[in-house]
Amino acid sequence: MPEEVFKFMTEILKMLKESYKFDTIPEVQYDVESRKHLMPKKRYIFQYQSRHINVFSINAILRFLLHGTVIQSAEGNQVVLKAHLLRHAFATHAVQTEKIPVDIVKTLLHQKDIEVTSYYSAPTAQQVSESINSLHENWISYVDIQKGILRGPEELKEFYNDYREKVGTMSKVVGGICTIDSVCPTKMACVGCGAKVPRPEFQEEITAFYNWADESEKRFEQLGLLLEAKKMKIAKNRAKNELKEIQLIEKSQKDETYAPQIRYNSSK
Structure with missing residues (x-):
């Protein structure tokens, strides 16, 4: 002992x-x-x-x-x-x-x-989460498994409303609202996380993240850190996806408020 x-x-x-x-x-x-x-x-x-x-x-x-x-506990329970x-x-x-x-x-x-x-x-939820995150980090060095996956406005709206009903208090993260109230599966890497709902009012935060990732990618390439440069490229792709999702949300909101104008031709 x-x-x-x-x-x-x-x-x-x-x-x-x-x-x-x-x-x-x-x-x-x-x-x-x-x-x-x-x-x-x-x-x-x-x-x-x-x-x-x-x-x-x-x-x-x-x-x-x-x-x-x-x-x-990691989930906040006493x-x-x-x-x-x-x-x-x-x-x-x-x-x-x-x-x-x-x-x-x-x-x-x-x-x-x-x-x-x-x-x-038996492993805890936190240990499982960390293991999955480590595996995910290994995967993204070869391919971005989230590239090109866009969620529709209705799907995002359903996520958002469901979370608000269950939890009440909104968890603000970079560029949107987090809809998970348990162990974070991405260790607070919020951009590109499937549990986050991007919001138009926070669009500038995602743009700033994209610009940071773009500058970091160039710097890593100059230093010869190719793996880190690839991670920054993946981060940029995820930020792009969220910006596209915001565009879809804004378009959907415009469609919801669109009121057609009806004109009558009095000459007939």
Whole structure:
């Protein structure tokens, strides 16, 4: 175990020995209901007054230590921290981030069934999103899979109205409104994102983005950074698409407000 953890455990042992007024600590019955049948009596460090500290007490201690601290998920939902959730978090981080083999994590968690450990270490939505984004970045170095895909005004209007009814508060991003209220699939790369609805009133922002991408493409080409130059070219194409979508929206709005003029020829 890490040296700091070992030092803390040594301090706890010292405190317990002083409390028991003895050179060692007593064996106590394990007191976590779901695992009690797997764990024999031992000199568990998580004990007090000759009793193993149960999960309810541990959760209460966690709440006390974290009093006043707000913990949220990537989606913005409040997280109530519990011992069981920490096991999940440890397993997920160990397998998905640290790349520790799942059978080793199984041993660390004292689990008999590796399928249970696999469930514990399942990737989070954020990790899936990051993996997909990484794959997407690899793809765009070869081909822009979004090039030429234009959405019609009615489709964009439906996206916009549906989001406004469900969420209410508009999430303003570069050149339009974001219609996703969960983990961002593009890491805030909003231009060209299928979850964004471009808006005519923000057209200048997309134009400014296009000009920036155009200048960056030329600079990268001069520096010989061909991959980065290709990414900027793709960014320009996506900005062009959004500008075309705005043109379609404006045309649709004009058609909706168009009132035909009827003239009567009084001479007939």
